[in-house]
Amino acid sequence: GAVVSQHPSRVICKSGTSVKIECRSLDFQATTMFWYRQFPKQSLMLMATSNEGSKATYEQGVEKDKFLINHASLTLSTLTVTSAHPEDSSFYICSARDRKGGGGQETQYFGPGTRLLVL
Amino acid sequence: EDKVVQSPLSLVVHEGDTVTLNCSYEVTNFRSLLWYKQEKKAPTFLFMLTSSGIEKKSGRLSSILDKKELFSILNITATQTGDSAVYLCAVGGPGNQFYFGTGTSLTVIP
Numbered sequence: 001g002a003v004v005s006q007h008p009s010r011v012i013c014k015s016g017t018s019v020k021i022e023c024r025s026l027d028f029q030a031t032t033m034f035w036y037r038q039f040p041k042q043s044l045m046l047m048a049t050s051n052e053g054s055k056a057t058y059e060q061g062v063e064k065d066k067f068l069i070n071h072a073s074l075t076l077s078t079l080t081v082t083s084a085h086p087e088d089s090s091f092y093i094c095s096a097r098d099r100k101g102g103g104g105q106e107t108q109y110f111g112p113g114t115r116l117l118v119l
Numbered sequence: 120e121d122k123v124v125q126s127p128l129s130l131v132v133h134e135g136d137t138v139t140l141n142c143s144y145e146v147t148n149f150r151s152l153l154w155y156k157q158e159k160k161a162p163t164f165l166f167m168l169t170s171s172g173i174e175k176k177s178g179r180l181s182s183i184l185d186k187k188e189l190f191s192i193l194n195i196t197a198t199q200t201g202d203s204a205v206y207l208c209a210v211g212g213p214g215n216q217f218y219f220g221t222g223t224s225l226t227v228i229p
Contacts, residue, residue: 006161034217042221043207043219043220043221043222044162044207044209044219046216046217046219049216093161093162107153107164107167108153108164108209108217109164110155110161110162110163110164111161112160112161113160113161
């Protein structure tokens with residue numbers, strides 16, 4: 001099946017620093033990747049949609065200057081949390097869309113997630 | 120407003136029981152409904168449903184979609200402790216948007 005990796009799996013940083021999270025599709029090309037965050041015992045919240053070669057589309061309420069997304073290739077998207085603060089501590093998950101066959105059907109496959117703790 | 124509602128929010132059963140999880144939705148331009156299982160990390164894909172009335176099965180899990188009544192169910196038979204997880208339902212709408220429900224937390228007691 002399709003595999004999506006994320007790196008790092010866990011990161012602890014000081015307030016004010018920037019953190020980069022990588023999301024890779026390992027065995028398929030993903031023209032579209034999604035970035036979510038998840039707070040404890042809550043569902044996934046879509047932050048932004050990342051399209052290869054173009055600017056990301058951010059959801060309402062998500063600061064694009066704080067959460068920088070780059071989708072430079074068909075297998076890699078990065079999320080950079082700039083000037084991180086304790087309230088940014090969360091579980092960040094990426095997913096990649098794998099378009100299968102005809103009919104426009106597609107499935108999202110998730111990476112394992114990155115747990116960010118900002119001190 | 121597009122939304123996805125899952126019920127129940129949590130469920131505790133004994134091993135061997137059968138459970139039914141529900142997902143109802145109101146999403147403009149419905150494309151697909153996906154079920155995921157989430158343990159300690161990211162969700163893992165279970166099923167994708169696009170057509171009404173066609174049951175999808177994988178071992179003890181099965182799911183079906185009713186596009187007229189706008190809901191889906193996920194059945195788990197002969198539950199095991201390893202089935203304990205949060206089960207998420209996501210509905211694909213226009214463009215790239217997927218709407219997630221809040222999930223159903225299932226606990227299977229030995």
